[in-house]
Amino acid sequence: MSSTAVILIGFLPNPRIKKRIEFEKSNMNLHLICWDRGSEMQMVPSGNGYEVHRIEIAARNNPLKRMVPYRKFSKKAMEILMQVAPDLIHVQGLDMLKIACNYKQHSKKTVRIIYEIADLHRLIIDKQRNMAKLMVQKYFQYADRRCCENIDLLIVTSQKYVERYFGAFVPAEKIMYFPNVPDLNAFREYHKKRNREPFRVGFIGDIRYPQQMKNLITAAKRCDMEVLFAGFEQGGNEIENLCKEYSKGEWFGKFDFKKQGAMLYEKCDVIYSVYDADMENVRVALPNKLYEAVYCEVPIIVAKNTYLADIVEEWDVGVAVDHRSPDELIKVLHRLSNDLEYYKHFAINCLKYKDEVDLKKYNEQLKRRLMKLNIETDFI
Numbered sequence: 001m002s003s004t005a006v007i008l009i010g011f012l013p014n015p016r017i018k019k020r021i022e023f024e025k026s027n028m029n030l031h032l033i034c035w036d037r038g039s040e041m042q043m044v045p046s047g048n049g050y051e052v053h054r055i056e057i058a059a060r061n062n063p064l065k066r067m068v069p070y071r072k073f074s075k076k077a078m079e080i081l082m083q084v085a086p087d088l089i090h091v092q093g094l095d096m097l098k099i100a101c102n103y104k105q106h107s108k109k110t111v112r113i114i115y116e117i118a119d120l121h122r123l124i125i126d127k128q129r130n131m132a133k134l135m136v137q138k139y140f141q142y143a144d145r146r147c148c149e150n151i152d153l154l155i156v157t158s159q160k161y162v163e164r165y166f167g168a169f170v171p172a173e174k175i176m177y178f179p180n181v182p183d184l185n186a187f188r189e190y191h192k193k194r195n196r197e198p199f200r201v202g203f204i205g206d207i208r209y210p211q212q213m214k215n216l217i218t219a220a221k222r223c224d225m226e227v228l229f230a231g232f233e234q235g236g237n238e239i240e241n242l243c244k245e246y247s248k249g250e251w252f253g254k255f256d257f258k259k260q261g262a263m264l265y266e267k268c269d270v271i272y273s274v275y276d277a278d279m280e281n282v283r284v285a286l287p288n289k290l291y292e293a294v295y296c297e298v299p300i301i302v303a304k305n306t307y308l309a310d311i312v313e314e315w316d317v318g319v320a321v322d323h324r325s326p327d328e329l330i331k332v333l334h335r336l337s338n339d340l341e342y343y344k345h346f347a348i349n350c351l352k353y354k355d356e357v358d359l360k361k362y363n364e365q366l367k368r369r370l371m372k373l374n375i376e377t378d379f380i
Contacts, residue, residue, distance in 0.1 A: 006032075158307060181362065184358075192266070201270045230253070277306050299346035
């Protein structure tokens with residue numbers, strides 16, 4: 001008989017969580033408990049082969065201003081957990097881990113906890129100079145250490161998260177590296193762009209870090225090339241307006257990755273993935289665009305002095321530039337668009353690392369981990 005699993009998240013499912021849902025619903029009786037905080041960027045879940053418990057409580061993104069709504073969500077989530085009585089709880093984020101630990105303490109049955117980390121929050125890892133934020137950081141770090149005593153498996157999307165933070169208090173045998181690789185089913189209809197005229201640089205994903213996005217628009221204008229933005233803009237519509245004001249700018253806006261991701265990558269000759277590298281959490285992260293670009297055989301441009309840049313340079317699949325100024329970006333885009341051999345060099349190297357983009361490989365590793373935890377599944 002299969003075990004009962006719960007995926008507990010403080011948001012509505014993003015593409016990465018949807019991959020976990022597909023994996024776990026195929027092998028266990030799955031329930032999804034998710035927090036709908038009223039953000040338009042979040043996609044509405046639909047239960048197909050699993051049960052959805054959608055808790056609607058409005059809340060802001062600021063962790064401190066979210067405390068009262070969080071308590072309301074926590075109470076409702078605990079009620080559902082007590083009813084479902086899961087054998088496994090898979091969470092993302094410290095706030096959800098605290099709920100899982102609370103349930104584990106009150107449960108009369110053995111429950112395993114998987115803690116997944118997609119990003120290290122700035123309040124956790126960045127140096128804080130403000131005394132109030134420093135105190136909050138110390139509290140979060142203390143809570144992380146205490147809660148991690150109850151976990152059975154830690155999933156990280158970047159190995160630097162272990163080196164920089166979790167390795168100090170989570171045993172190595174409890175840690176699994178699971179990069180944010182795409183579901184390749186979304187690329188079944190992908191056809192690599194063969195005609196590089198007009199040359200187009202694209203940003204595909206949540207649009208944050210406005211200065212880096214402005215740098216991209218500036219560089220595209222200086223190089224007289226097309227630029228594409230696809231994604232939800234957090235914090236207004238400044239980048240949308242700047243893009244639309246440029247005669248060769250294309251603003252696609254929000255998109256469904258599973259249905260439109262391949263089409264968007266087909267439009268691009270280069271993928272832009274430059275974020276604010278002054279932030280420690282940016283320096284240690286490995287975003288999904290790395291793996292998507294590699295699979296699509298499209299060179300990627302990233303920020304210098306980051307772990308992402310180390311990987312891009314090691315694989316030789318793109319170029320790192322200064323995140324503060326568009327000057328280096330302009331030179332790189334100019335060469336990529338005019339030097340065909342230079343461009344092909346990166347595209348060919350992408351072929352060597354397609355194994356790193358294989359979701360099935362990492363799902364098999366997760367399957368073996370669950371079997372070691374004595375989780376009853378339908379695994380064959």
